[in-house]
Amino acid sequence: MSDRILLSQAQVTEVEERYVLDALRSGWVAPLGPHVDAFEAEIADRVGVAGALALSSGTAALHLALLELGAGPGKVVVLPTMTFAATANAVLYTGAEPVFVDSQRQDGNVDPHLLIEAVDTLRTEGRDIAAVITVDLFGRCCDYASIEPALAEREIPLLEDAAEALGASLQGRAAGSFGRVAALSFNGNKIMTTSGGGMLLSDHNDLLERCRYLSTQARQPVAWYEHTEVGYNYRLSNVLAALGRGQLSRLDEMIDRRRQIRERYASGLAHLPVTFLGRGGAQRGDDDDNCWLTTLTVEDGPDADAVVGALSRQRIEVRHLWKPMHLQPVFDRARTFTTGVSDDLFRRGITLPSGPALSDDQIDRVISTLVSLISDQGQ
Structure with a gap:
């Protein structure tokens, strides 16, 4: 019987093995560590943004980004209907209402004209739009030449779900550099993997630092465990970041x-x-x-x-x-x-x-x- 042909199996080589072995031997096997810091810096440099935040999943990245963009009860978030469930689920995590927009035929990405029509219709109805999410479907950037200026004119923040698109670009700009903030996924079947993991990218360091704080259980900077608000256990481990650095090099x-x-x-x-x-x-x-x-x-x-x-x-x-x-x-x-x-x-x-x-x-x-x-x- 012939071997099964898989859709998108991760490829791991001796390069990744060396990175992971270094992490194991260093003793940094818990979340955070030098490979996490280096991985964030290398991804930010690759995409061309000011900073990055390594997280446990792309879903975690979307959740934190939406919180910081103001999504919550009584708000709506506009997003493509053609996407993986995680994009929509993250909206529900915040208590906001998802509103779905259809695709353009040529590549499946969101129809930019219908997207803006939806935004304007919702605004006319008096709905409070916290954010628009785009999804760079199957590794292809959306039509940001149409979407970005239209949303900027309407003062609506854009969250780019680039989970599938690291390494893609549009008119010289890398996927992950559009909008106020972007999310990546390093799930096992993605273009590169950390087994499970994700990342937030932004030119707004204040947003990244706020998300960094929330991602570590919102722990206050004191000698004991002090918490003044609800946080999340969303950080990436040093071992998985080492795997990601090896993958990124290839x-x-x-x-x-x-x-x-x-x-x-x-x-x-x-x-x-x-x-x-x-x-x-x-x-x-x-x-x-x-x-x-x-x-x-x-x-x-x-x-x-x-x-x-x-x-x-x-x-x-x-x-x-x-x-x-x-x-x-x-x-x-x-x-x-x-x-x-x-x-x-x-x-x-x-x-x-x-x-x-x-x-x-x-x-x-x-x-x-x-x-x-x-x-x-x-x-």
């Missing part, structure tokens, strides 16, 4: 391999009725994407359910695109501004195996399986 190499995989898919599937999200658009190609996951829609042939099921039987892990939040039972009463685009992307879209450790032979096996499936069902 980030460009891993992005290059994912790009090679995307090109192989594009070439091998070119004759099929499929559309690669974000690729070959009239205004933007995918040269600035980090190619975290290669995603496509099947225009004529089996739907996503059929593709996922058929490839799973061949021991190939493919997945649907994110199920839109407005279709999730937990958010079935949420306010939405939808056009039907995200529903259609979910029905027809899949993500393909894209991890940097995959071989060309494995990618060719995915391609041949897809060709057989789509060609047979398209006849």
